[in-house]
Amino acid sequence: MRIINQNPSKPVRWMLGLLPFIVLFFIYIAASQHRLAENPNDKLLPDLGKMGTAIERLALEPSKRTGEYLFWQDTASSLQRLAMGVGISALLGLIVGLLNGAIPMVRANLSPLVTAISLIPPMAILPILFIIFGLGEVSKVVLIVIGIAPFIMRDIQARTLEIPKEQLIKAQTLMANSWQIILRVLLPQIVPRLLDTVRLSLGAAWIFLIAAEAIAATDGLGYRIFLVRRYLSMDVILPYVLWITLLAFCIDWLLRFISARLFPWYHSQQAKS
Amino acid sequence: MSYIQIQNLWKQFGDTIVLERINAEVEQGSFVTLVGTSGCGKSTFLNMLLGIQQPSRGTIMLDGSPLKAEPDAERGIVFQKYSVFPHLTVRENVLIALEFGASPLWARLTGSARSQALDRVDELIEKVGLDHAAKRYPHELSGGMQQRLAIAQALIAKPKVLLLDEPFGALDPGIRNDMHDLVRDLWQQEYLTVFMVTHDLKEAFLLGTRLWVFDRVRIEPEDQGAYGAHITYDLDISEQGKTDQAFPSNEELEQVLTEHELQAQAS
Numbered sequence: 001m002r003i004i005n006q007n008p009s010k011p012v013r014w015m016l017g018l019l020p021f022i023v024l025f026f027i028y029i030a031a032s033q034h035r036l037a038e039n040p041n042d043k044l045l046p047d048l049g050k051m052g053t054a055i056e057r058l059a060l061e062p063s064k065r066t067g068e069y070l071f072w073q074d075t076a077s078s079l080q081r082l083a084m085g086v087g088i089s090a091l092l093g094l095i096v097g098l099l100n101g102a103i104p105m106v107r108a109n110l111s112p113l114v115t116a117i118s119l120i121p122p123m124a125i126l127p128i129l130f131i132i133f134g135l136g137e138v139s140k141v142v143l144i145v146i147g148i149a150p151f152i153m154r155d156i157q158a159r160t161l162e163i164p165k166e167q168l169i170k171a172q173t174l175m176a177n178s179w180q181i182i183l184r185v186l187l188p189q190i191v192p193r194l195l196d197t198v199r200l201s202l203g204a205a206w207i208f209l210i211a212a213e214a215i216a217a218t219d220g221l222g223y224r225i226f227l228v229r230r231y232l233s234m235d236v237i238l239p240y241v242l243w244i245t246l247l248a249f250c251i252d253w254l255l256r257f258i259s260a261r262l263f264p265w266y267h268s269q270q271a272k273s
Numbered sequence: 274m275s276y277i278q279i280q281n282l283w284k285q286f287g288d289t290i291v292l293e294r295i296n297a298e299v300e301q302g303s304f305v306t307l308v309g310t311s312g313c314g315k316s317t318f319l320n321m322l323l324g325i326q327q328p329s330r331g332t333i334m335l336d337g338s339p340l341k342a343e344p345d346a347e348r349g350i351v352f353q354k355y356s357v358f359p360h361l362t363v364r365e366n367v368l369i370a371l372e373f374g375a376s377p378l379w380a381r382l383t384g385s386a387r388s389q390a391l392d393r394v395d396e397l398i399e400k401v402g403l404d405h406a407a408k409r410y411p412h413e414l415s416g417g418m419q420q421r422l423a424i425a426q427a428l429i430a431k432p433k434v435l436l437l438d439e440p441f442g443a444l445d446p447g448i449r450n451d452m453h454d455l456v457r458d459l460w461q462q463e464y465l466t467v468f469m470v471t472h473d474l475k476e477a478f479l480l481g482t483r484l485w486v487f488d489r490v491r492i493e494p495e496d497q498g499a500y501g502a503h504i505t506y507d508l509d510i511s512e513q514g515k516t517d518q519a520f521p522s523n524e525e526l527e528q529v530l531t532e533h534e535l536q537a538q539a540s
Contacts, residue, residue, distance in 0.1 A: 167357075175345070180380040183380060184380045265360055265412055266359075
């Protein structure tokens, strides 16, 4: 049988998928043991025990200086910033993208501007944000918004224009006015597409969040990683990176789950095309 | 005065003339079938009736007043595909037509207005044979059932003219026969005026009371766009009309159309 026709069964697929993770894990353990055997104080590749102790200290013991549980404090701050940034971006993206897609006059007016803004490298204007909004929470949220909202706007505009013209014409022959068409034909069909777009932009949102926290913050996952870098604390950095990855995975899974539950008609369409 | 009057209608895109000198009058209750080779302008003609394309010259009058330059509730449409709303169930797809008209701001009906509307919706859904599928989404329906839904949607708005743009072109032959029965029943019961574009000559004869053949009579070989198509045959194919002596036989028509089809393919 040709190799392109050989499909793994479900258990085999799981095994094949897990294999690289297991291999990487053992390579790390082996490398770590090797280094620690030569120098028990090596900080570069800590073993599981060291990472466990470090996280235990951060997650289960209150900080001596502030009395907070730093790991959870960092997680809460970062997630709050991420949620605000992504939430505001999604809302802006939905409104502007939908109007751009639905109304030619608005599109002619706003679409070039959105395109231009989306080409600005967000990190290049981070100093401007710090100057205008100070070093507080606003700057970090605004950086995420500037980073991903134009992308969402452009994508939602394209998705809106993809909805078959036949549906819009049909609605007009059923006496619908422009507002009703936006509200009941376009909006409900755009929301599941918005969830897709948000999922795609989450990776970028994390980048901007961690960059902003690295430069100016007093807590947050990105702040902690860059803080302990000074002490070469790989035993903190590595678990934090894994934790961020896990959070990103869970958020992505959650959005996909919600979308599949709420919009079954959308997902079966996707499966067909 | 006739229900629909078409006076000296022309349509051109840039230098290319698609349709020229279309003059016709259509009585209320007629079922006009439009046939012709690909690219002969029959769909352009239907689009002008629908209001999504505008005539370059000439006018179309419906019930004594000129057609609006955008689609409205006077004209109902069933496309070959994509004309139902994928995010709404069968029932909601028909109900929304009543909600658009009754609730300008939210396009939602509530309470007794909604249940009254739903009575009408259910009646029509039953008439098109979808009562057992009322709660399903379009993606759960077959192609034929989707077209039944599209027809129900168009009819509930009580349009003056129903436009069908190759509505059964994508369906299996067996299903197509069922749809022919449905459309003919509805046309008689609701006293509709129908324009249907089709590629299927048998279908055109079976359903229509009047058959229009679109074709280019004048051809400039150097410049295909120099002359447009117009209605070369306007045949009364209603039951009385078919007994008329001057009526060309099916074979003759078939031959005319086949020749043009071949020419169109050769060029």
